Amino acid sequence: MTRAEENYLKAMYQLSAGKNQRVSTTALAERLETKPSSATDMLQKLHDKSMVKYTRYKGAQLSPEGRHIASQIVRKHRLWEVFLVEKLAFGWDQVHDIAEQLEHIKSPDLVERLDVFLGCPKVDPHGDPIPDDKGNIEQINKILLCEQEPNSRCVLMGIKDTDDAFLKYLSQKNIKLGSLITVLDKEPFDESMTVVIDQKTHFISKIISTNIYVQPR
Amino acid sequence: MTRAEENYLKAMYQLSAGKNQRVSTTALAERLETKPSSATDMLQKLHDKSMVKYTRYKGAQLSPEGRHIASQIVRKHRLWEVFLVEKLAFGWDQVHDIAEQLEHIKSPDLVERLDVFLGCPKVDPHGDPIPDDKGNIEQINKILLCEQEPNSRCVLMGIKDTDDAFLKYLSQKNIKLGSLITVLDKEPFDESMTVVIDQKTHFISKIISTNIYVQPR
DNA sequence: ATAATTTTTTAGACAAGACTAAAATTATAG
DNA sequence: CTATAATTTTAGTCTTGTCTAAAAAATTAT
Numbered sequence: 196m197t198r199a200e201e202n203y204l205k206a207m208y209q210l211s212a213g214k215n216q217r218v219s220t221t222a223l224a225e226r227l228e229t230k231p232s233s234a235t236d237m238l239q240k241l242h243d244k245s246m247v248k249y250t251r252y253k254g255a256q257l258s259p260e261g262r263h264i265a266s267q268i269v270r271k272h273r274l275w276e277v278f279l280v281e282k283l284a285f286g287w288d289q290v291h292d293i294a295e296q297l298e299h300i301k302s303p304d305l306v307e308r309l310d311v312f313l314g315c316p317k318v319d320p321h322g323d324p325i326p327d328d329k330g331n332i333e334q335i336n337k338i339l340l341c342e343q344e345p346n347s348r349c350v351l352m353g354i355k356d357t358d359d360a361f362l363k364y365l366s367q368k369n370i371k372l373g374s375l376i377t378v379l380d381k382e383p384f385d386e387s388m389t390v391v392i393d394q395k396t397h398f399i400s401k402i403i404s405t406n407i408y409v410q411p412r
Numbered sequence: 413m414t415r416a417e418e419n420y421l422k423a424m425y426q427l428s429a430g431k432n433q434r435v436s437t438t439a440l441a442e443r444l445e446t447k448p449s450s451a452t453d454m455l456q457k458l459h460d461k462s463m464v465k466y467t468r469y470k471g472a473q474l475s476p477e478g479r480h481i482a483s484q485i486v487r488k489h490r491l492w493e494v495f496l497v498e499k500l501a502f503g504w505d506q507v508h509d510i511a512e513q514l515e516h517i518k519s520p521d522l523v524e525r526l527d528v529f530l531g532c533p534k535v536d537p538h539g540d541p542i543p544d545d546k547g548n549i550e551q552i553n554k555i556l557l558c559e560q561e562p563n564s565r566c567v568l569m570g571i572k573d574t575d576d577a578f579l580k581y582l583s584q585k586n587i588k589l590g591s592l593i594t595v596l597d598k599e600p601f602d603e604s605m606t607v608v609i610d611q612k613t614h615f616i617s618k619i620i621s622t623n624i625y626v627q628p629r
Numbered sequence: 630a631t632a633a634t635t636t637t638t639t640a641g642a643c644a645a646g647a648c649t650a651a652a653a654t655t656a657t658a659g
Numbered sequence: 660c661t662a663t664a665a666t667t668t669t670a671g672t673c674t675t676g677t678c679t680a681a682a683a684a685a686t687t688a689t
Contacts, residue, residue: 197675197676199675199676199677219636219637220636220637220638221635221636221637229676229677229678230677230678230679231636231637231638232637232638232639232677232678232679232680233676233677233678234637235637235638235639236638236675236676236677237676239638240675240676251637251638251684252636252637252638252683252684252685253637253685254637279522282529283522283525283526283529284525285521285525289521292519293517293519293522296517296518296519297514297517300510300513300514301513302509302510302513304502304506305496305500305510308500308501308502309500312499312500414645414646416645416646416647436666436667437666437667437668438665438666438667446646446647446648447647447648447649448666448667448668449647449648449649449650449667449668449669450646450647450648451667452667452668452669453645453646453647453668454646456668457645457646468654468667468668469653469654469655469666469667469668470655470667471667
């Protein structure tokens with residue numbers, strides 16, 4: 196597997212979230228910031244290697260093998276993110292580009308040792324689940340903060356949009372994974388919220404609350 | 413800098429050990445397990461980028477900039493080796509190939525944090541010095557074990573030939589960096605030695621003793 | 630149902646980095 | 660000091676992964 200091939204498989208894995216549906220050439224090209232014609236070329240190549248099932252003009256779907264490889268790239272990416280944040284004290288918003296490189300390091304032994312070294316974490320620093328070596332994901336029961344009722348408590352389990360500015364916003368306010376959130380009030384008009392996190396009161400707009408996953412308490 | 417370019421610079425750095433002498437096309441090609449014609453192509457390219465001074469039919473020499481970049485690749489390689497051995501409990505003989513990949517990860521911040529995380533080590537697991545971020549190397553005063561006189565003590569500081577079989581030989585006998593060596597006897601005929609390491613007596617042939625660096629005590 | 634639009638594919642080109650075969654230069658030996 | 664050998668370079672080809680422009684298929688709208 197070349198680096199480019201791995202990137203295509205990973206992009207397909209993430210686009211066809213959970214389900215493993217078909218992915219269109221254009222969607223794939225967009226995700227990888229490349230042209231549809233390039234995506235077509237690669238899909239044909241991956242089909243020949245039986246990593247995907249590709250049908251002309253119909254897009255492609257990961258084969259079991261392709262899916263497994265993709266899951267292991269994601270596994271590596273997220274394990275390295277944990278390493279960077281937990282061990283090297285990087286911030287949430289600084290780790291993505293580096294993990295993007297580290298995910299291509301080839302050594303099955305390394306991945307397993309890293310996993311153990313980190314204490315076999317189940318989620319990455321953004322709360323996204325880490326697939327195990329078979330590609331299985333431990334599903335965590337979580338809802339969006341905006342669906343949470345006033346006068347209730349919940350724990351921050353993850354964030355949806357890992358946009359840079361958003362991550363900086365959160366880390367600046369010291370809002371992090373595992374934070375206990377108490378919803379005081381929800382404004383019916385704009386659906387903004389008043390919440391308490393670590394003794395501090397925050398006013399949170401709808402756009403923020405729809406990008407935070409929580410687990411009710 | 414592409415990965416190939418980095419590999420060429422690093423190979424030149426290591427071939428022109430310390431000195432920064434000129435390196436021949438063939439020597440470079442051999443080191444990189446490629447053909448001389450490929451090396452020529454690359455040297456011309458690196459010359460255009462002013463990373464080396466290349467003269468047709470005369471070989472090439474690293475420019476200050478090329479030399480600095482090469483030193484940082486070596487720095488990364490050796491820091492990652494320390495990480496793999498110290499933190500992930502890999503053996504001496506298992507880390508080279510993985511470090512070969514990790515050395516190309518691009519992020520100045522990562523290198524500095526890794527360095528701190530590892531306690532700013534000065535040597536890698538084979539006793540080779542780790543250049544600092546300016547490319548400077550702390551020279552350690554060491555001699556070959558074969559030059560050590562009978563009835564003397566010394567400390568194992570490094571190994572010369574990091575050949576796989578040799579590393580396995582050493583780790584199997586539990587001979588490692590920092591081991592205290594007492595030379596009991598040196599046979600004049602074949603220059604083999606009788607030494608004590610960690611309460612155990614070993615019979616060491618000339619070829620072994622010329623590949624071990626020690627510091628007299 | 631046919632025309633217009635969008636999506637997807639093909640064809641041809643390019644850059645990086647490698648290779649082979651042949652030519653040019655330098656080194657070595659008689 | 661030539662003749663031969665070894666080294667190095669050039670020229671041309673190949674693969675990977677990308678691109679543009681044009682053709683083909685699928686979708687949408689009238």
